[in-house]
Amino acid sequence: MSKLHQMIERNSLVMVLMITIVASIGGIIEIAPLFTIENTIEKVEGMRPYTPLELAGRDIYVREGCYACHSQMIRTLKTDVDRYGHYSLAAESMYDHPFQWGSKRTGPDLARVGLKYSDDWHVAHMKEPRRFVEGSIMPGYAFLADNDLDLDRAPLSLKALRMAGDPYTDKMIAEAKQDILRQADPELEGEDDLEERYGEKVQIRDFDGQPKRVTEMDAIVAYLQMLGTLIDPKQVSDKIRAEEAAKSKALKGESQ
Amino acid sequence: MEVRRDPVTGENTTGHEWDGLEELDKNVPWPFKLGLVIAIAIAAVMWVMLPSWPHISSDKWPYVTDYTKGTIGYSDRGRVARNLALLADTQAKFDKRFTDRDLKDLLADPEARKSYFAAAATLFRENCAMCHGRKITGRPRFPNLADNQWLWSGDVDGIYETIKYGINSEHDDSRSGSMPAFGKDEMLDLDQIHDVVEYVMKISGQKHLPDAAKRGAGLFKEHCVACHQKGGVGNANNGAPNLTDDEWIYEGHKKTVYQSVFYGRAGVMPHWVDRLRDAEMRQLALYVKWVGADIAAQKAVELKNKPESKVTEKLDGKDEDE
Numbered sequence: 001m002s003k004l005h006q007m008i009e010r011n012s013l014v015m016v017l018m019i020t021i022v023a024s025i026g027g028i029i030e031i032a033p034l035f036t037i038e039n040t041i042e043k044v045e046g047m048r049p050y051t052p053l054e055l056a057g058r059d060i061y062v063r064e065g066c067y068a069c070h071s072q073m074i075r076t077l078k079t080d081v082d083r084y085g086h087y088s089l090a091a092e093s094m095y096d097h098p099f100q101w102g103s104k105r106t107g108p109d110l111a112r113v114g115l116k117y118s119d120d121w122h123v124a125h126m127k128e129p130r131r132f133v134e135g136s137i138m139p140g141y142a143f144l145a146d147n148d149l150d151l152d153r154a155p156l157s158l159k160a161l162r163m164a165g166d167p168y169t170d171k172m173i174a175e176a177k178q179d180i181l182r183q184a185d186p187e188l189e190g191e192d193d194l195e196e197r198y199g200e201k202v203q204i205r206d207f208d209g210q211p212k213r214v215t216e217m218d219a220i221v222a223y224l225q226m227l228g229t230l231i232d233p234k235q236v237s238d239k240i241r242a243e244e245a246a247k248s249k250a251l252k253g254e255s256q
Numbered sequence: 257m258e259v260r261r262d263p264v265t266g267e268n269t270t271g272h273e274w275d276g277l278e279e280l281d282k283n284v285p286w287p288f289k290l291g292l293v294i295a296i297a298i299a300a301v302m303w304v305m306l307p308s309w310p311h312i313s314s315d316k317w318p319y320v321t322d323y324t325k326g327t328i329g330y331s332d333r334g335r336v337a338r339n340l341a342l343l344a345d346t347q348a349k350f351d352k353r354f355t356d357r358d359l360k361d362l363l364a365d366p367e368a369r370k371s372y373f374a375a376a377a378t379l380f381r382e383n384c385a386m387c388h389g390r391k392i393t394g395r396p397r398f399p400n401l402a403d404n405q406w407l408w409s410g411d412v413d414g415i416y417e418t419i420k421y422g423i424n425s426e427h428d429d430s431r432s433g434s435m436p437a438f439g440k441d442e443m444l445d446l447d448q449i450h451d452v453v454e455y456v457m458k459i460s461g462q463k464h465l466p467d468a469a470k471r472g473a474g475l476f477k478e479h480c481v482a483c484h485q486k487g488g489v490g491n492a493n494n495g496a497p498n499l500t501d502d503e504w505i506y507e508g509h510k511k512t513v514y515q516s517v518f519y520g521r522a523g524v525m526p527h528w529v530d531r532l533r534d535a536e537m538r539q540l541a542l543y544v545k546w547v548g549a550d551i552a553a554q555k556a557v558e559l560k561n562k563p564e565s566k567v568t569e570k571l572d573g574k575d576e577d578e
Contacts, residue, residue: 032310033310033320035320036310036319036320036321039316039319039320039321040321076332076333076335076336077336078336078339078343081336081340082340082343083382085531087333087336115425115426115526115527116383116531117386117387117526118387118523118524118525118526119524120397120523120524121386121387121398124397124398125386131395132386132387133386134385134390203426211440211519237333237337240331240333240334240337241337241341243334244334244337244341247329247334248338
């Protein structure tokens with residue numbers, strides 16, 4: 001055994017000091033980048049916080065453990081992009097607390113499932129998934145259409161997310177309950193208010209085919225139908241493609 | 257206990273002793289040490305070649321907004337952009353023979369079918385089968401594509417347009433057509449709806465109450481013919497279905513027809529122009545026609561081969577679907 005090693009092992013104070021240094025390397029590498037996160041996530045146009053109805057749907061998504069089988073992150077792989085659409089951008093998860101990236105795909109990725117299928121399909125598929133997709137092992141969620149949505153949670157959820165840094169205003173929180181009804185019932189007044197608060201891309205309609213009620217099915221379908229619809233990811237990838245083209249042109253120029 | 261030389265191995269002991277057991281002060285075997293050194297060396301090389309260290313950039317001081325790009329300029333996004341460009345090249349070659357030609361032309365071309373069919377079948381399974389089923393025959397609420405009954409244009413160009421922009425979809429150029437909610441919006445009262453439903457039962461050749469159907473005929477003329485046309489044969493220009501055939505999207509029972517009249521309908525077909533390439537949408541339009549024709553041909557053969565005895569069996573009250 002070397003002299004140095006012997007000295008460290010036999011001197012507890014030196015030992016503690018060395019352990020602290022080694023352990024903190026891992027800590028620094030994991031924690032330090034978080035301090036720069038505000039500056040490193042690229043800015044994209046179109047992201048907005050969830051509407052109260054979508055947020056309720058997201059809570060149901062988490063409650064039912066959908067993330068265990070469905071990822072919400074399209075990776076920077078050719079096969080992923082070819083199948084699911086443009087790869088996910090960090091900014092698309094900026095209002096997710098916690099994010100739903102997932103690490104296991106038993107079902108398909110859902111990051112851009114919004115508007116891929118009709119509401120009718122989502123509702124029917126939620127009720128009897130294995131009837132609609134051959135080889136599916138997804139359990140049925142028919143009860144979501146029977147459960148009335150708990151509206152009282154909405155302002156509290158918004159408030160909690162504001163503490164986590166989402167830009168919900170006092171007005172949004174005060175109107176949260178009413179905004180849920182406005183989004184799920186196209187005949188209610190106040191469509192403009194909703195769009196003013198959450199942008200023009202808010203989808204306002206009766207999602208679950210039960211116009212008289214606002215159910216958990218309304219919420220989950222509203223959530224699924226907005227996934228990936230807010231931003232145009234090409235604003236980022238066009239830049240990258242142009243850079244790559246320029247790079248390969250430069251390479252070709254060199255070789256000639 | 258003292259450090260001493262072990263007579264068997266010739267190594268020193270550490271000087272520790274537990275109930276008479278001593279420990280040799282052996283070095284780590286050199287291959288392990290070499291492995292460690294090589295790993296560190298590889299890491300050092302990768303630090304230089306690949307993106308590694310975040311650092312403060314001069315224009316946004318003091319925020320850490322930049323990183324060392326590495327000598328080979330690798331990035332995941334760059335790689336996927338390159339791979340997708342290659343993929344696009346391959347696809348363009350595959351599509352080229354057919355993109356310039358008219359869809360109607362391609363429909364009749366057996367070679368086009370040979371080249372497109374397998375790819376289109378995969379596309380259909382991945383994107384369309386969710387609603388329309390793998391056999392393209394649909395299910396309640398989701399139209400059968402093989403019955404040659406079309407809400408909108410049923411020629412291949414029309415189908416292509418439906419795929420591209422959808423029906424009642426979020427796209428600006430979407431086809432749009434909806435059945436008004438005659439009951440909910442109080443355009444007809446419950447008795448009137450009942451009569452109209454009976455009339456629809458009559459024209460579709462189902463069991464109905466003759467008196468009610470007669471009353472319903474007048475109401476139908478007044479409220480329904482604008483879209484469904486005289487006699488309820490439908491109109492492909494506004495997506496009003498033919499009510500006289502035995503193909504139904506919403507099953508065509510009295511109950512569901514009643515629901516349709518009371519609450520209205522506005523079925524949605526999503527638009528695919530943002531998700532699929534143009535050539536892919538063309539392939540799908542062709543695929544739907546090809547498979548539809550196959551199924552129709554198969555049905556015709558079955559009908560032809562049906563033994564005469566079948567009719568008598570049916571009269572005997574036996575199940576007609578065997």
